[in-house]
Amino acid sequence: MRVVRTPEGTVEVDPTGKKAGRGAYVCRSVSCVQKALKANKLERSLKASLPADTAQELLRLAAQAEEEEVTRS
Numbered sequence: 660m661r662v663v664r665t666p667e668g669t670v671e672v673d674p675t676g677k678k679a680g681r682g683a684y685v686c687r688s689v690s691c692v693q694k695a696l697k698a699n700k701l702e703r704s705l706k707a708s709l710p711a712d713t714a715q716e717l718l719r720l721a722a723q724a725e726e727e728e729v730t731r732s
Contacts, residue, residue, distance in 0.1 A: 660685055660692075660720060662713065664705040672716050681705055685717065687724035692717050 661673040665680040673682065683704035685695045695701050696717070702709050 660687055662701055664707045670705060670707050670709055670713055672713060687721050689721045689725060692721045
């Protein structure tokens with residue numbers, strides 16, 4: 660999943676992977692997202708604070724991706 664700091668300075672999830680700005684990537688697992696959030700890796704990569712709603716959206720998308728993977732198996 661891609662998270663982007665836009666030229667305007669906002670930080671948001673980029674589902675298309677094509678938004679302009681400084682991007683950072685995190686895998687689609689809840690544990691991976693939690694580790695990245697806990698260690699502030701996304702904030703460091705983006706050189707910006709990660710809003711709480713964006714962090715929650717990342718966790719929600721990761722949980723959804725894991726659920727989809729289980730249903731496909």
